[in-house]
Amino acid sequence: MSTRLNINDKLPLTCSRKGTCCHGNLVMLHPWELATLAREKNVNPRVFRDLYCEFGGIRLRFNGVVGWKGKQACSQYIGNFGCSVHLGRPLACRLFPLGRQIQGEEVHYMYQGEKFPCMEGCPEVSELPYLTVGEYMNDQKTEKFEKAQDEYLNFMQNLADIAFELLLETGLAESGDKETLPLWRKMGNELPEVLADRIGYEWMDILMIPEIYAEIDDPASFARKHTDLLQSKVQEKFGALQTNLEFHKASVFIMGVALHLARGLGVNPEILVEHWIDTAKNLGAAE
Ligand code: SF4
Ligand code: SF4
Numbered sequence: 251m252s253t254r255l256n257i258n259d260k261l262p263l264t265c266s267r268k269g270t271c272c273h274g275n276l277v278m279l280h281p282w283e284l285a286t287l288a289r290e291k292n293v294n295p296r297v298f299r300d301l302y303c304e305f306g307g308i309r310l311r312f313n314g315v316v317g318w319k320g321k322q323a324c325s326q327y328i329g330n331f332g333c334s335v336h337l338g339r340p341l342a343c344r345l346f347p348l349g350r351q352i353q354g355e356e357v358h359y360m361y362q363g364e365k366f367p368c369m370e371g372c373p374e375v376s377e378l379p380y381l382t383v384g385e386y387m388n389d390q391k392t393e394k395f396e397k398a399q400d401e402y403l404n405f406m407q408n409l410a411d412i413a414f415e416l417l418l419e420t421g422l423a424e425s426g427d428k429e430t431l432p433l434w435r436k437m438g439n440e441l442p443e444v445l446a447d448r449i450g451y452e453w454m455d456i457l458m459i460p461e462i463y464a465e466i467d468d469p470a471s472f473a474r475k476h477t478d479l480l481q482s483k484v485q486e487k488f489g490a491l492q493t494n495l496e497f498h499k500a501s502v503f504i505m506g507v508a509l510h511l512a513r514g515l516g517v518n519p520e521i522l523v524e525h526w527i528d529t530a531k532n533l534g535a536a537e
Contacts, residue, residue, distance in 0.1 A: 262376050264379045273327075281476060282402065418533050423533075438520050488500045
């Protein structure tokens with residue numbers, strides 16, 4: 251259940267800076283956000299990923315000091331100070347207590363539940379100035395981070411398209427294959443640590459810590475370079491495949507990478523994979 255918002259809705263969006271929401275929360279990341287956090291922390295993305303993230307880099311680790319309601323703080327939270335990477339904080343943190351949902355071409359903002367989320371831990375916000383959703387977005391400088399999210403949603407779809415091509419344009423589906431779609435579904439329902447293991451270190455590094463840091467100020471350019479890197483890796487690994495078994499394995503593998511990234515983008519992989527399976531069936535695949 252969520253409450254959908256209009257850009258002019260006025261809400262108690264002035265933060266009381268108690269750090270409540272930096273405890274026991276889930277903050278997902280995509281590759282550009284990981285690189286941006288690493289720059290803010292003044293370490294390289296691999297170091298940031300290995301020290302502060304989970305599942306290959308798609309989630310910030312919450313292993314800090316226990317605070318609000320006995321929950322551990324984010325790895326970036328410093329007691330009596332706040333966020334140590336404030337200027338590089340990811341979109342989820344910029345938006346909180348709001349969220350961003352994308353349905354087709356439409357984007358809208360919302361918050362979880364019917365009660366305004368800050369009220370539970372920080373009821374004093376009702377005494378602070380109210381802001382419109384639009385004013386809040388401006389204050390939080392979300393524009394570049396929303397652009398980056400859109401770029402990586404495209405990137406995710408491009409990855410899935412490779413899995414579709416390996417299934418539908420190689421003769422695999424036509425051969426009567428019924429093994430590929432059930433494995434797509436299995437991965438959509440797997441725990442993130444299991445899917446991360448399936449992907450392995452080499453591909454996880456290409457997915458989450460690509461070496462293109464000069465482009466970081468422009469998320470579109472960063473994502474484009476990242477796409478080029480990934481395409482050349484796909485070409486190197488899958489360009490010479492010949493048998494249906496090889497196409498099947500490659501399709502499953504790339505779909506796994508797309509679903510892992512989906513989770514980092516805050517998309518539910520269980521729902522997404524069902525949509526992709528339906529699409530593949532409409533195009534001639536079977537299970
Ligand atoms: S719960 Fe709301 S008011 Fe409290 S620290 Fe988080 S954003 Fe600020
Ligand atoms: S990155 Fe910063 S704002 Fe986000 S949860 Fe961690 S400490 Fe809080």
